Amino acid sequence: MFKKVVVFGVGLIGGSFALALRRAGKAEHIVGVGRSSASLVRAKELGIIDAVATDPALAVDGADLVMLAAPVAQTEAILAAIAPHLPANAIVTDAGSTKGDVVAAARKSLGGKIAQFVPGHPIAGREMHGPEAALADLYVGKKVVITALPENRGEDVERVAATWQACGAVIHRLSPQEHDAVFASVSHLPHVLAFALVDDIAGKPHAATLFQYAASGFRDFTRIAGSSPEMWRDITLANRDALLTEVDAYLAQLTSMRQMIADSDGAALEKIYASAQHARLQWAAAIEVAERKES
Amino acid sequence: MFKKVVVFGVGLIGGSFALALRRAGKAEHIVGVGRSSASLVRAKELGIIDAVATDPALAVDGADLVMLAAPVAQTEAILAAIAPHLPANAIVTDAGSTKGDVVAAARKSLGGKIAQFVPGHPIAGREMHGPEAALADLYVGKKVVITALPENRGEDVERVAATWQACGAVIHRLSPQEHDAVFASVSHLPHVLAFALVDDIAGKPHAATLFQYAASGFRDFTRIAGSSPEMWRDITLANRDALLTEVDAYLAQLTSMRQMIADSDGAALEKIYASAQHARLQWAAAIEVAERKES
Structure with missing residues (x-):
């Protein structure tokens, strides 16, 4: 159970994380931070977050989990704003689709606090966006890739993994590269x-x-x-x-x-098409087996 | 109403055409011809065709409509086989995904009978294949492109168009090119x-x-x-x-x-991505409007 969770970006990804955490009983108090005050107000109305914060520095006061779900290009600025105020026991994680650049930004902005940052990437999405699109079960059965850093404490990595598992996700581990x-x-x-x-x-x-x-x-x-x-x-x-x-x-x-x-080399083309068809059908069959197992 | 319809290829495309024709009351007797005798037997069991023929020349005896729904590469051989036996009042049409090559094959094989060939292409498909995949309503609301030839009689072209319309299709007209x-x-x-x-x-x-x-x-x-x-x-x-x-x-x-x-030219990339997103969303919205109109 986290006492205070701060979510940067309360759209599909961050909002669904907040909803899933709450449903799993893993968060006592959830604070939303973001560029759009309309989204924050809507997220509060929808019960995704308990409170809205406008100052990132104040927002992380007393936080024990910080989730970055804003566009990846904002990572460095957000981390720079919160770094001086980050409690020593807080874990920071993210949901970015790329990891090398996020880790580089985190090293730059967090400096000596880099051990507190456990990078992650949930493989989930919908065509819709914003707080209205957020779903408590968006991550059920979905993969989350954790790309732990050498500096991370093992227990922090496992806590991030367990948090995603509580949201229904299946944990995978890769290096950022x-x-x-x-x-x-x-x-x-x-x-x-x-x-x-x-x-x-x-x-x-x-x-x-x-x-x-x-x-x-x-x-x-x-x-x-x-x-x-x-x-x-x-x-x-x-x-x-x-x-x-x-x-x-x-x-x-x-x-x-x-x-x-x-x-007009039909034989060579057919060979490529057949290799692709075979791989595509095998992949689709494997996905079906995996989905049957999970449901 | 056609008295005798001959369908070459009784899989998804040809089988669905036969089922739709029968349901529309446009065919008295439907004969199937194909490479696979198992498919023909199955098509007969499923009520897609009334009879199986093995000799293309005999099959077209007395036919007033011939549909080519076999793989496009077989067009020339099929037309060459039936050309000498084709009744003067029979219309031949096809369902091939390409038209320039089909027209060239037809000119070569049919010679003086080219006026009887009205090329077409139904824009419909499913992931499944064979007679089992055939559906009487496969063509409902779908486009059929007719690529009429200068030699075609206007009434034959209109008869092919009306036949597809009876199957539920919407007629479009383009040149083969x-x-x-x-x-x-x-x-x-x-x-x-x-x-x-x-x-x-x-x-x-x-x-x-x-x-x-x-x-x-x-x-x-x-x-x-x-x-x-x-x-x-x-x-x-x-x-x-x-x-x-x-x-x-x-x-x-x-x-x-x-x-x-x-x-790292983000502005140029974003311009292309935005143009593509705009076109894709517009296209999807137009399709939705068209589908609402048809249903």
């Missing part, structure tokens, strides 16, 4: 590719005709291109190096397939 | 991109770890990579020229975005 390489490949690159396709089509003179004939395959492929441009700009820049590696590998793959198409 | 350019952009390119991504990931040494962290964004983006390799090999080759144009435009777009990432 491993985390960023993995998500560059399976999340950040697909987002870039989907944004690229839709912008490419939208820029054509006959875009209206093209969109008219787009069907369910296009709908699924481009769903992630409906994501927040600001958030994905930040993720792209935050994970630049790992993402460049993935973009280069993909450009090489696509350039090679372009040659197969130009050469 | 327009059709192929449109679908290269909104369907064939996304399939190539999704196959490329999954094969790229599957080929990495740590593929198992990567797939473990793939979540809902990845699932939607790669759903079309679960499609039939044989079918998509054929479509890729059949629509090679239009597809190469699209692949080249996409490679240029992605190469330019790669440079923005390398330069």
